[in-house]
Amino acid sequence: MTKNIDTAEVEKFADLAQRWWDPKGEFKPLHIINPLRADFIASKLELDGLEILDVGCGGGLLCEALFDFKGKISGIDAAGPGIEIAKEHAKLNNREIFYRDITAEELVADESEKYDVVTCLEVIEHVPDPQSLVSACSKLLKPGGSLFLSTINRNPRSWITAIVGAEYIFNILPKGTHEFSKFIKPSELAFYMRTAEINLSETKGMFYNPITHKASLNNDLGVNYLMYGKKPKN
Numbered sequence: 001m002t003k004n005i006d007t008a009e010v011e012k013f014a015d016l017a018q019r020w021w022d023p024k025g026e027f028k029p030l031h032i033i034n035p036l037r038a039d040f041i042a043s044k045l046e047l048d049g050l051e052i053l054d055v056g057c058g059g060g061l062l063c064e065a066l067f068d069f070k071g072k073i074s075g076i077d078a079a080g081p082g083i084e085i086a087k088e089h090a091k092l093n094n095r096e097i098f099y100r101d102i103t104a105e106e107l108v109a110d111e112s113e114k115y116d117v118v119t120c121l122e123v124i125e126h127v128p129d130p131q132s133l134v135s136a137c138s139k140l141l142k143p144g145g146s147l148f149l150s151t152i153n154r155n156p157r158s159w160i161t162a163i164v165g166a167e168y169i170f171n172i173l174p175k176g177t178h179e180f181s182k183f184i185k186p187s188e189l190a191f192y193m194r195t196a197e198i199n200l201s202e203t204k205g206m207f208y209n210p211i212t213h214k215a216s217l218n219n220d221l222g223v224n225y226l227m228y229g230k231k232p233k234n
Contacts, residue, residue, distance in 0.1 A: 004105055004132045005078045016174065020059025020085050026174050029208055030061055030122070033215045036206065037121055037226070038065035040217060041148055044202075044228055047071040050116040055104045055137055056123030060086030060097065067095045071117070074098040076107060104136035113142050121150040121226075124189070125182045131192050138196035144233040147198050150206065150226040154183035158223045186221050198229040 019025040041047070047069040054063050057075030059082050067073045073095075077083050080101045090097045100107075104120070118137045124130045137147055152162050159180050184192075190200050205220040217226070 003078070003103055004127050004129045004136075005103060011079075018081075018085065020061070020082060021089055027059070027061075028213070029215075030058075032213055033206060033208060033224075034061045034065055036215050036217060037062060037148075037150070038069070040204065040226060040228075041066065041117070041119065042069045045117065045146055047117070051114060051142075052117040052119070053115045053140060055118060055120040055133070055140075056126075057086060057099065058082045060089055060099065062119060062121060063097050063099075064090065064093065064095055066119075067097055074100070074115075076100050076102050076104065078103050104133055104140065108136050108139045112139050115140050115145060116142055117146045117148070119148045121148065124149060124151045125178065125184060130184060130189075131195060134189075134192040134198075135196040138193075138198050138231060141231045143231055145231045147193070147229045147231065148226065149189060149193070149229075150224065151189060152178065152183045152224055153222055154180065154185050155222065158183055161223045186225060186227070189227055193227065193229050198231055200227060200229045202228045204228075 016026055020027055023031040047066065050071050052066055052071040052073050054075045057063050057077050060075055063073045063075040075086060075097060083099050083101045086099050118140050120137050124133055127133050141147060152158050163178055163180060186203060193200055203221060204226045205218045206215065206224040206226060207218055207220065208215045208224065
């Protein structure tokens with residue numbers, strides 16, 4: 001089976017692995033939006049004791065935030081060095097999180113319908129086949145489980161904001177972090193979810209101010225957005 005990964009993307013994030021936990025470094029925007037994402041997930045579910053999988057976990061920012069809500073957390077990522085950083089940081093902070101260097105599609109073979117919650121945030125726009133990734137996330141969920149996805153809309157405004165502004169004007173992301181052609185419209189992501197047998201429950205926009213470095217959720221889906229859906233019960 002061909003892995004659903006873009007080798008250049010994996011290498012790009014592998015090269016940045018050592019800086020995952022630097023709140024003033026290349027991942028500063030993720031550090032700022034991370035509490036917002038974790039709180040949104042926790043507002044939808046009582047996470048205490050739930051089996052939670054973060055797909056494309058990077059250095060473990062979301063995993064550790066969700067661990068604080070007392071979930072049973074696992075994280076997977078195809079960029080090996082990031083996983084090692086995640087393991088090291090969790091150990092130093094006494095957080096019991098299970099990390100693996102594997103893709104969601106590969107994990108389905110052994111852990112189909114294992115998880116109560118699957119999250120896949122800021123990842124879908126970095127893989128060659130978004131539908132394959134969303135479908136794998138769905139297969140990893142128990143019937144009745146919850147799926148949380150986030151990505152970037154594809155339109156002129158998102159090109160100006162997420163690429164020109166973030167990477168070249170304000171320098172809050174490394175140049176080349178995103179490719180405009182891989183951005184995903186909300187209608188497309190909703191279709192991927194329906195195809196993966198996930199019922200869409202809610203969509204929220206996420207605003208990041210590059211000047212004040214403040215973030216908030218709203219109803220503007222023009223650039224960054226989150227989707228929350230449920231897998232039907234049998």
